[in-house]
Amino acid sequence: MNGNAKPRAYSRSQIFLHWMIALLIGGNYVLSDGIEDAFDGMMEGQPVTDWTASAHVWIGVAVLALVLLRLVVRLVQGAPEAAEGSNRLMDRVAGLVHVGLYGLMIAVPALGAYTWFGATEATADLHVITMNVMMAVIGLHAAAAIFHQFVLKDGLLRRMTRAN
Secondary structure: OOOOOOOOOOOHHHHHHHHHHHHHHHHHHHHHHHHHHHHHHHHOOOOOOOHHHHHHHHHHHHHHHHHHHHHHHHHHHOOOOOOOOOOHHHHHHHHHHHHHHHHHHHHHHHHHHHHHHHOOHHHHHHHHHHHHHHHHHHHHHHHHHHHHHHHHOOOHHHHHOOOO
C-alpha cells in the first residue's frame, strides 16, 4: 500500500479470514444444540461426552483467535474505500455494522469460553443473547451485501471474493 492510499479490494489473507470465520460461526451455530445440555451436566459434575459440545467450544476459541488476527491484518493492510456511489448515511451504517460485528465476534466466543471454563450460568445467558444479536447483525450484513450486488450493482461483493 502506498502511503495513505487505500486498497481497491481486500487482500487474500483478509478474504480467507472473512470466509473462514463466517464458515466457523455458521458451523458453530449448527453445533450449538447440544452445548446447553452438556453445560448443565458439567455444572452438576458430569463429564462432557458429547463431541459436538467440545467441538463447539474449540471452534469458538478458533473464531476468537482468527478475529483477533483479522483485526491485526486489517490494521496493517487497511480496508478499501467506501463503495462507489454510496452516500454518507450508508457509509456510517456500514461502519457501525462492521464495528458491531467485530465487537460481537470477540464478545460471543469470549463469553462462551468464560462460561465454559469458568462455569457460570449468568455468562451462559449473556453468551446466548449476544450470539442471537450477532446472528441478526450477520444477517443484516449479508442482506446489505446482496443489496449492493443486485440492486445497486456497484460491485461491492467482488471486494470480498477477489483479492486486491
